[in-house]
Amino acid sequence: MTVGPISDAVDRIDAEAVNSKEKRSLYKARVKIFPKRTAGTFRSLKWHIMAVTLAIYYVTPWLRWDRGPYAPDQAVLVDLANRRFYFFSIEIWPHEFIYIAGLLIMAGIGLFLVTSTVGRAWCGYTCPQTVWVDLFLVVERWIEGDRNARIKLDKAPWSSAKVRKRLAKHIIWLIIALATGGAWIFYFADAPTLAQNFLSFQAPFVAYSTVAILTATTYVFAGFMREQVCTYMCPWPRIQAAMLDEDSLVVTYNDYRGEPRSRHQKKQSQLEAPIGDCVDCNQCVAVCPMGIDIRDGQQLECITCALCIDACDNVMEKVGRPRGLISYATLTDYNHSAAGQTSKTTFSSFIRPRTFIYFGLWSLIGLAIFATLLTRDRLDLSVLHDRNPVFVRLSDGSIRNGYTIKILNMEARPRLFTVRIDGLPGAIIAQAGLSASPTGQLYIDVDPDKQRQIKVYVTQPKGDIRDARTAFSFLVKDRNGPEQVRHETAFHAPDGR
Amino acid sequence: MTSTERDPVSGTETTGHVWDGIKELNTPLPRWWIRTFYVTIIWAVGYCIAYPAVPLINSVTNGVLGYSSRAEVAVELTKAKAAQQKYRDKIAKLSLAEIRKDKDLFQFAVAGGRSAYAVNCVQCHGSGAVGSTGYPNLNDDEWLWGGNLEQIAITIAHGIRFDEDEDTRISEMPAFGSDEILTSPQINDTAEYVLSLSSKSTDGIAARNGKTLYAENCAPCHGETGAGNRELGAPSLRDAIWLYGSDKKTIVETISKSRKGVMPAWGQRLDPLTIKQLAVYVHSLGGGE
Numbered sequence: 001m002t003v004g005p006i007s008d009a010v011d012r013i014d015a016e017a018v019n020s021k022e023k024r025s026l027y028k029a030r031v032k033i034f035p036k037r038t039a040g041t042f043r044s045l046k047w048h049i050m051a052v053t054l055a056i057y058y059v060t061p062w063l064r065w066d067r068g069p070y071a072p073d074q075a076v077l078v079d080l081a082n083r084r085f086y087f088f089s090i091e092i093w094p095h096e097f098i099y100i101a102g103l104l105i106m107a108g109i110g111l112f113l114v115t116s117t118v119g120r121a122w123c124g125y126t127c128p129q130t131v132w133v134d135l136f137l138v139v140e141r142w143i144e145g146d147r148n149a150r151i152k153l154d155k156a157p158w159s160s161a162k163v164r165k166r167l168a169k170h171i172i173w174l175i176i177a178l179a180t181g182g183a184w185i186f187y188f189a190d191a192p193t194l195a196q197n198f199l200s201f202q203a204p205f206v207a208y209s210t211v212a213i214l215t216a217t218t219y220v221f222a223g224f225m226r227e228q229v230c231t232y233m234c235p236w237p238r239i240q241a242a243m244l245d246e247d248s249l250v251v252t253y254n255d256y257r258g259e260p261r262s263r264h265q266k267k268q269s270q271l272e273a274p275i276g277d278c279v280d281c282n283q284c285v286a287v288c289p290m291g292i293d294i295r296d297g298q299q300l301e302c303i304t305c306a307l308c309i310d311a312c313d314n315v316m317e318k319v320g321r322p323r324g325l326i327s328y329a330t331l332t333d334y335n336h337s338a339a340g341q342t343s344k345t346t347f348s349s350f351i352r353p354r355t356f357i358y359f360g361l362w363s364l365i366g367l368a369i370f371a372t373l374l375t376r377d378r379l380d381l382s383v384l385h386d387r388n389p390v391f392v393r394l395s396d397g398s399i400r401n402g403y404t405i406k407i408l409n410m411e412a413r414p415r416l417f418t419v420r421i422d423g424l425p426g427a428i429i430a431q432a433g434l435s436a437s438p439t440g441q442l443y444i445d446v447d448p449d450k451q452r453q454i455k456v457y458v459t460q461p462k463g464d465i466r467d468a469r470t471a472f473s474f475l476v477k478d479r480n481g482p483e484q485v486r487h488e489t490a491f492h493a494p495d496g497r
Numbered sequence: 498m499t500s501t502e503r504d505p506v507s508g509t510e511t512t513g514h515v516w517d518g519i520k521e522l523n524t525p526l527p528r529w530w531i532r533t534f535y536v537t538i539i540w541a542v543g544y545c546i547a548y549p550a551v552p553l554i555n556s557v558t559n560g561v562l563g564y565s566s567r568a569e570v571a572v573e574l575t576k577a578k579a580a581q582q583k584y585r586d587k588i589a590k591l592s593l594a595e596i597r598k599d600k601d602l603f604q605f606a607v608a609g610g611r612s613a614y615a616v617n618c619v620q621c622h623g624s625g626a627v628g629s630t631g632y633p634n635l636n637d638d639e640w641l642w643g644g645n646l647e648q649i650a651i652t653i654a655h656g657i658r659f660d661e662d663e664d665t666r667i668s669e670m671p672a673f674g675s676d677e678i679l680t681s682p683q684i685n686d687t688a689e690y691v692l693s694l695s696s697k698s699t700d701g702i703a704a705r706n707g708k709t710l711y712a713e714n715c716a717p718c719h720g721e722t723g724a725g726n727r728e729l730g731a732p733s734l735r736d737a738i739w740l741y742g743s744d745k746k747t748i749v750e751t752i753s754k755s756r757k758g759v760m761p762a763w764g765q766r767l768d769p770l771t772i773k774q775l776a777v778y779v780h781s782l783g784g785g786e
Contacts, residue, residue: 395639
């Protein structure tokens with residue numbers, strides 16, 4: 001005789017998987033979901049991740065980082081007005097955007113890596129939509145109570161108590177939304193100054209409009225749209241579905257163990273009918289924020305938040321059966337277990353060619369970014385040869401070419417540079433409006449974190465001119481340091497000199 | 498035809514229209530869409546009342562707010578003028594040398610001079626101020642009438658050989674051929690001598706013969722050595738820059754017929770402020786002295 005679980009210990013919840021496959025209809029209006037509270041390993045993991053991600057979001061713009069007197073002292077700052085991006089000791093100029101592009105590619109490949117190993121972990125734990133919905137749900141539960149109370153309140157006619165509760169909930173939601181939108185703008189300006197200006201209504205209009213827009217989207221997305229954002233708006237579930245394979249961890253209902261599910265275990269066992277571990281208590285459905293039944297198998301809606309695992313484990317403990325009726329498992333593991341070979345999730349699936357390639361690419365880009373960041377120039381030079389006129393013949397027969405030179409001092413301190421030419425015999429260099437330099441080089445000081453444009457004349461005596469076009473270089477060197485850049489350009493002379 | 502038939506799947510009424518057995522559902526536009534549409538109509542009516550909107554035969558309705566984009570531009574221009582006024586005042590007051598020294602004023606004058614140049618000067622001197630045959634290059638260090646700021650300003654204001662200006666710069670080179678001062682062989686010899694000043698002569702005997710002719714006819718203006726004389730606008734004949742060309746045929750033509758380039762007196766057309774800015778700009782092109 002099969003010994004079934006002691007199902008009497010568990011109440012059956014009248015929960016419905018409102019988004020299950022057969023209920024999906026193009027004509028159907030949204031059915032509200034009232035996720036039940038649960039506790040367990042994954043729930044506490046989610047609490048911790050929520051705390052960390054929210055802390056990062058809110059605290060980051062307030063971190064200070066001393067860059068000396070010539071640069072802002074905010075650790076992370078996207079200075080759009082001056083076109084600079086600061087990240088702790090790293091400062092990025094617009095022409096160094098490749099680093100940002102590299103980071104975005106790393107984020108993409110990182111997501112592939114995570115998805116191919118642990119499935120939709122991003123969706124379930126760290127996606128802002130998930131985090132803020134969780135936060136809004138906390139408020140909702142705190143004011144209106146858990147699932148049943150909320151359903152009851154929702155159905156109840158309007159009364160002063162209902163108005164009071166709803167008002168309180170929406171006010172707190174709006175405050176959270178405002179704080180969300182409010183924090184965003186501090187990444188784009190000096191946080192303390194902006195906060196002061198913002199509160200005294202002296203901040204620029206764009207600050208208020210940004211906060212207003214983000215407040216509205218947070219309030220609507222996390223308060224009202226919730227799972228619809230994931231199911232209908234987000235492209236990622238579709239892409240992730242393609243990233244998953246039989247070795248990716250997904251939240252799995254181990255039906256070989258659970259079926260046949262039954263509410264009437266005692267009766268079944270008396271009848272000596274086969275009994276599965278699933279007591280059909282519907283806890284997994286009640287806690288699901290996406291409104292699905294995981295026992296229907298993998299579904300597009302599942303964000304793998306793993307709350308159903310917690311809910312089911314609690315039930316299994318109560319009825320005296322082993323945990324893990326719903327568990328993280330790969331399809332391969334599931335097939336093995338179903339065939340009775342092993343019942344444990346092995347993490348060997350983490351190491352396979354696919355993940356190896358993802359990790360390799362990911363770390364290669366990371367290393368490349370890191371290496372170039374360490375060795376990149378903080379001095380740059382661009383040279384523009386005059387087009388009109390290309391050259392000027394002077395009265396002594398020598399030929400003069402004009403160049404517009406831009407020197408970029410990318411360090412937050414004033415620097416003095418020497419400018420000289422290399423590879424043009426007999427030529428002399430002079431700054432426009434000044435006489436030629438006797439030392440053969442110009443001394444140009446550039447303000448901290450600025451670029452300076454100068455007009456330079458290069459004159460080559462008649463006797464030294466060989467060709468209509470001679471390649472040569474400008475050399476700019478930090479007078480008090482080793483940094484030096486070279487820019488190749490050309491000297492033009494008339495044909496038939 | 499009225500129909501209250503309902504579609505069994507969606508529960509929506511049908512319109513009663515059937516094509517190939519397919520029944521059309523009567524799905525009205527969403528209410529929010531309709532309302533937005535009505536709001537835009539109301540908005541449009543309000544807009545037509547408030548702003549210029551309806552074209553009439555000779556004019557348009559002006560709208561009660563009295564807005565016009567032209568008036569807006571006028572305001573912007575007045576604002577820009579007002580913002581420039583401090584520079585204009587200073588440029589009017591200060592000498593050219595003082596303007597050249599002041600970093601901000603210099604920048605302002607060069608920018609103003611560049612735009613005035615683009616309107617008034619490019620026709621002859623070219624957009625890059627390189628000139629062309631008969632029109633001097635303003636980038637180089639050869640100046641017929643002087644290349645410091647003051648001299649450039651005078652040239653711009655009063656022009657060259659411009660009859661309508663009393664103070665215009667004047668010099669007359671005789672047409673040695675047309676006026677029958679020299680014979681054709683004499684002109685040939687003189688040209689060879691002139692070429693020899695910049696070591697380009699190919700006929701030594703002719704050049705030697707030309708030396709005396711030069712001393713008698715040319716040296717009073719162009720100087721004993723051919724260095725030229727800016728007081729008289731006589732160019733140097735020794736250097737690498739030739740306004741009309743350095744080949745013998747051109748030089749013979751110049752001696753025979755003379756050259757009388759004319760530049761208008763811009764002082765009659767442009768205000769003193771613009772002339773000053775133009776002088777600073779031309780001076781900044783690389784040849785200023």
